[in-house]
Ligand SMILES: Nc1ncnc2c1ncn2[C@@H]1O[C@H](COP(=O)(O)OP(=O)(O)O)[C@@H](O)[C@H]1O
């Protein structure tokens with residue numbers, strides 16, 4: 001593969017992109033940051049979000065207005081906190097890149113873009129880079145060349161990204177499976193966005209299931225990817241309502257598939273430096289906490305972790321050796337020259353002379 005990043009150099013955060021959230025599209029207005037709705041007292045920039053329903057019925061418009069109100073409140077409340085925290089985290093990170101790992105649909109791309117905007121780090125998406133380089137969709141790479149070939153490309157992309165600092169990297173859900181990939185990702189901080197399969201399935205159902213080859217129904221899983229556990233019980237969380245009967249079937253299949261994959265991958269994800277839960281409460285219980293809230297959780301977790309690490313480094317530097325009683329009889333003790341009795345020194349000198 002020719003140099004990937006020469007062809008697609010990491011960009012400073014591009015704010016033109018929309019983000020899909022539940023059934024709404026969030027569009028940054030006037031090309032500004034995605035994250036906040038209101039002018040912050042401390043910030044010079046006005047940050048703004050606009051909510052648009054994916055379809056345009058009257059009911060959608062009313063819902064969009066309600067969603068906008070909720071967002072205004074959520075983002076407004078978060079904005080000051082995030083800005084303050086982001087400045088501290090950025091200083092502590094000192095250019096270390098963040099690698100986001102987690103299952104399909106955990107929000108690595110969505111949250112990654114937000115973090116990129118907050119920290120002013122370029123955002124890189126390994127799946128996107130693979131598609132741009134191969135000039136094929138992930139789905140077609142899986143179908144035509146197989147999963148093994150996709151995994152090779154994934155590692156090559158991670159190799160190309162590794163020398164860059166100050167990036168937010170969204171990885172594919174299966175990147176954690178290869179030891180070699182860990183060697184590359186550990187040049188940065190690895191953050192696991194961890195969510196229940198029911199939540200992930202609800203999101204995947206809203207998207208196009210067929211765009212994720214490992215979830216597409218007609219496709220059998222590749223040998224390296226999942227161990228089949230047909231009797232597995234589905235998680236107890238209810239399917240998002242209302243679902244048509246055929247959707248319910250798809251939903252249950254997707255939950256089961258995700259559960260199988262998660263069981264196989266959990267131990268790998270657990271190696272991450274930071275675990276960030278996706279779960280949300282109340283209105284957010286089906287699809288998880290809003291992406292901005294997850295981004296905030298990532299920043300809090302990072303800050304806490306960086307402080308803990310600094311404290312334990314400090315502790316290791318400031319140790320003193322204390323005597324814990326008598327030295328065992330079996331241990332020979334060599335006295336330092338300064339402590340050796342004068343007589344012994346004189347004996348040595350006279351031996352040397354003779
Ligand atoms: N916090 C969130 N709440 C609700 N939906 C979300 C959230 N984060 C992501 N999504 C949606 O879930 C789907 C998958 O998100 P994406 O960022 O592509 O995940 P990944 O990159 O991990 O596969 C997208 O439709 C996205 O809009």
Ligand SMILES: O=C(O)C1=C[C@@H](OP(=O)(O)O)[C@@H](O)[C@H](O)C1
Pocket residue numbers: 102103104105108127138171172173174175211212213214
């Ligand atoms: O979990 C996986 O093995 C995969 C996840 C996908 O990425 P996302 O996690 O971004 O959906 C993509 O890399 C490919 O379909 C395989």
